[in-house]
Amino acid sequence: MLATVDALLPLSLLEAVRDVDTPGDLDAEFVDELRNKRLGLSDTVYSQIKRYTDAVKRRQRTPQDDSTALARLIGRRPDAEAVFRAAGRYLARASYMTLSPVTRRLLRFLPSFIARPWALRRLRRLCARHLNGTARRVGGYVLLEVPRSVTLGTAPGSVGCAFYEAALREMLRLLIGSVGSVDHVRCEGRGEGTCEWRADWRSVARE
Numbered sequence: 200m201l202a203t204v205d206a207l208l209p210l211s212l213l214e215a216v217r218d219v220d221t222p223g224d225l226d227a228e229f230v231d232e233l234r235n236k237r238l239g240l241s242d243t244v245y246s247q248i249k250r251y252t253d254a255v256k257r258r259q260r261t262p263q264d265d266s267t268a269l270a271r272l273i274g275r276r277p278d279a280e281a282v283f284r285a286a287g288r289y290l291a292r293a294s295y296m297t298l299s300p301v302t303r304r305l306l307r308f309l310p311s312f313i314a315r316p317w318a319l320r321r322l323r324r325l326c327a328r329h330l331n332g333t334a335r336r337v338g339g340y341v342l343l344e345v346p347r348s349v350t351l352g353t354a355p356g357s358v359g360c361a362f363y364e365a366a367l368r369e370m371l372r373l374l375i376g377s378v379g380s381v382d383h384v385r386c387e388g389r390g391e392g393t394c395e396w397r398a399d400w401r402s403v404a405r406e
């Protein structure tokens with residue numbers, strides 16, 4: 200069976216590239232000139248972003264290989280890690296925004312003994328849907344396991360793994376309002392079978 204990922208994943212990679220490559224206060228003429236030089240501003244990227252945005256609206260899944268090809272393009276850049284992190288944050292925010300406004304508000308304001316178990320269920324669902332990952336709680340930690348990483352081997356060392364780490368970190372910030380340490384405890388890139396992250400689930404800031 201063809202491996203697939205939610206369309207939000209490749210969209211987040213492309214949005215991060217566009218964002219990093221978009222100059223701040225430059226005039227239009229110069230932007231046109233840059234466009235030809237920078238991947239993130241090319242017409243191809245714009246049309247791909249449009250295509251994946253439509254796919255996200257239709258809740259489509261896309262071939263995993265397409266996302267890996269995008270990750271490989273990012274992996275060749277000297278700023279690969281920063282782009283992967285930006286993409287992870289983008290994905291987490293867009294994923295979080297699929298929750299209803301009422302849910303988002305209640306998660307923030309209910310007492311944590313009610314909100315935490317609820318937040319964990321949401322986290323598990325969002326990680327499964329948008330990251331092909333499995334999140335589970337073990338004691339005071341949450342473990343995120345990604346058996347088929349899209350970014351694995353697309354950049355030197357474990358640089359590609361920064362995408363998932365940044366996504367988890369941002370999801371926790373949004374869902375429970377606090378982030379402790381997030382560690383990459385197992386890495387397929389080091390021959391450890393799968394990529395896994397461990398994050399603090401104990402309250403840090405809000406209790």
Ligand SMILES: [Zn+2]
Pocket residue numbers: 357360383385386387388393394395
């Ligand atoms: Zn890894």
